[in-house]
Amino acid sequence: MKVQIEDKEFSCFLEYEKIKKRTRLLGIQLNVDYENRVPVFIGVLNGSFLFMADLMKEVHVTAEMSFIKVSSYMGQDTSSGVVKSVIGLDIDLKGRDVIIVEDIVDTGITLSFLLDVIKKHEPASIAICTLLLKPQSLQHEIEEIAYVGFEIPNEFVVGYGLDYKGLGRNLRDIYRFVPDPTDT
Numbered sequence: 001m002k003v004q005i006e007d008k009e010f011s012c013f014l015e016y017e018k019i020k021k022r023t024r025l026l027g028i029q030l031n032v033d034y035e036n037r038v039p040v041f042i043g044v045l046n047g048s049f050l051f052m053a054d055l056m057k058e059v060h061v062t063a064e065m066s067f068i069k070v071s072s073y074m075g076q077d078t079s080s081g082v083v084k085s086v087i088g089l090d091i092d093l094k095g096r097d098v099i100i101v102e103d104i105v106d107t108g109i110t111l112s113f114l115l116d117v118i119k120k121h122e123p124a125s126i127a128i129c130t131l132l133l134k135p136q137s138l139q140h141e142i143e144e145i146a147y148v149g150f151e152i153p154n155e156f157v158v159g160y161g162l163d164y165k166g167l168g169r170n171l172r173d174i175y176r177f178v179p180d181p182t183d184t
Contacts, residue, residue: 003159003175005168010158010175014150019131019160019174020054022149026129027058029147030099034061039097040123042089044114045069046169047103050161051131051149055101066091068117070110093121100144102130103161108140115144132157132174 001012030039038061043052045067056065068089098118105111111128118126129147136154158164159171168175 001173002178003168003171005158005164008156008164009178009180010164010168011178012173013152013155013157013176014160014174016160016172019051019149023051023054023131024058026147026149027055027060030055030129031058031060034063034097034099036061037097038062038064039099040064040066040091040093041099041101042118043067043101044103044110047161047163048101048131050169051103052101055129064091068114070114089118089121093118093123095122095124097125098123098127099147100126100128102128104132104134104157105130105142105145106134106137108138108142111142112140115142131160132162 003010041052041056041059041063043049043065046069052065056063066089100111100114100118102111105128115126126144127146128142128144130145131149133145133148133151134154135151156164156177157174158168159174161169162174163169
């Protein structure tokens with residue numbers, strides 16, 4: 001199945017049923033790892049909202065949730081390398097176990113910025129739970145990545161919270177960009 005978003009064509013890459021199964025397994029692991037603890041899940045907006053909603057349905061330990069909005073894409077299909085914090089944290093993290101929930105870890109620029117911000121709040125621990133990880137794209141080593149849904153190649157993807165120019169977040173499945181064969 002293919003979809004057209006603006007000037008780009010995308011083909012189905014990960015179906016929702018596969019995403020749902022993997023999210024359930026991540027939730028089970030989080031339940032085991034955070035048993036008898038009260039972690040704070042921090043979703044990185046806008047992309048993580050669908051993944052975080054589905055993930056939290058699988059997390060059965062007592063937990064708090066908050067969101068932060070940061071961006072380095074600025075409507076492009078590759079990171080601009082400039083991070084801009086839009087919405088800050090509104091919860092006390094001192095001495096708390098923090099789990100950052102990301103839709104995708106690509107270059108790691110945004111995540112490195114976010115980790116620096118959160119570390120200033122002196123949490124007891126920080127772990128990252130990401131639906132997608134592009135290991136070949138990472139420009140920063142990020143030791144806190146503990147939970148990964150899928151490792152994917154360095155391809156541009158949309159759907160299930162991920163967007164292209166603000167569009168496609170509502171797609172149930174994840175789609176990958178299909179280059180135009182006439183482009184050289």
